[in-house]
Amino acid sequence: MKVIQVENIKKAFGENPVLRGVDLTVNKSEVVVIMGPSGSGKSTFLRCLTYLEEPNEGLIQIGPHELHTGGKLDRKRKKEIRELRKKTGFVFQSFNLFPNMTAIENVMEGPMTIHGVKSNEAKKVAEVLLCKVGLGDRCDHYPVQLSGGQQQRVAIARALSLNPTVMLYDEPTSALDPELVREVLQVIKDLAEEGMTMVIVTHEMNFAREVADRVIFMDDGYIVEQGTPEEIFDHPKEERTKQFLTMTK
Numbered sequence: 400m401k402v403i404q405v406e407n408i409k410k411a412f413g414e415n416p417v418l419r420g421v422d423l424t425v426n427k428s429e430v431v432v433i434m435g436p437s438g439s440g441k442s443t444f445l446r447c448l449t450y451l452e453e454p455n456e457g458l459i460q461i462g463p464h465e466l467h468t469g470g471k472l473d474r475k476r477k478k479e480i481r482e483l484r485k486k487t488g489f490v491f492q493s494f495n496l497f498p499n500m501t502a503i504e505n506v507m508e509g510p511m512t513i514h515g516v517k518s519n520e521a522k523k524v525a526e527v528l529l530c531k532v533g534l535g536d537r538c539d540h541y542p543v544q545l546s547g548g549q550q551q552r553v554a555i556a557r558a559l560s561l562n563p564t565v566m567l568y569d570e571p572t573s574a575l576d577p578e579l580v581r582e583v584l585q586v587i588k589d590l591a592e593e594g595m596t597m598v599i600v601t602h603e604m605n606f607a608r609e610v611a612d613r614v615i616f617m618d619d620g621y622i623v624e625q626g627t628p629e630e631i632f633d634h635p636k637e638e639r640t641k642q643f644l645t646m647t648k
């Protein structure tokens with residue numbers, strides 16, 4: 400069953416073409432890792448999926464929600480974008496927690512404001528989610544009182560709180576000290592084992608080997624090559640993939 404279907408997404412910033420026609424299909428419970436050099440369009444692609452950037456061209460379907468690009472931004476379209484976004488949990492490199500809210504308040508906020516869930520109900524769900532990411536004993540801590548790894552795990556719990564169809568991660572461990580990377584990757588791995596559908600931009604190759612069903616190598620606004628981790632890491636076909644892997648080894 401398809402969860403994401405993207406056809407021919409194009410995006411330019413002014414004169415600078417950043418996505419030159421990207422297609423992607425992701426099936427339920429599939430974990431797709433996207434790699435590629437800095438500036439190749441990985442973040443822009445994830446942002447286009449949820450209309451954080453408006454693509455210039457293409458079709459995006461997440462779950463039952465389908466959006467053709469380029470329409471007028473009227474009320475109907477804004478509603479379609481909101482529906483699409485509700486189905487995706489987005490985890491950024493910089494954890495983006497609300498600094499004036501505790502961990503649990505950060506996780507409660509989405510269900511309360513977006514789904515109109517009552518405070519006591521939202522709290523129960525948030526507690527379960529914080530336990531799931533190993534932070535059951537940190538519910539009342541503020542972001543500044545948490546390590547980067549803990550903050551990112553709160554951010555994952557927050558993204559899960561809206562019960563998304565798919566989770567998107569943009570370099571979730573790039574801002575972390577090396578010793579904190581593992582605890583965040585472990586949470587993502589646990590979600591993979593539970594069958595969560597995920598698209599993850601990361602440079603962590605060992606992690607990609609363990610968790611990815613499919614690895615996509617992107618360069619210069621194109622998908623250059625994709626395949627299983629073994630195909631991409633051990634037997635890359637394209638010259639650009641080989642160069643990238645040599646550089647990052």
Ligand code: ADP
Pocket residue numbers: 412417435436437438439440441442443444
């Ligand atoms: P990656 O995540 O692979 O490093 P990005 O998607 O962040 O790549 O960026 C791809 C290109 O798009 C870069 O050249 C970057 O400068 C440009 N870019 C990204 N976001 C913007 C923006 N909001 N305005 C103008 N240019 C942008």
Ligand code: MG
Pocket residue numbers: 441442443569570
């Ligand atoms: Mg990026």
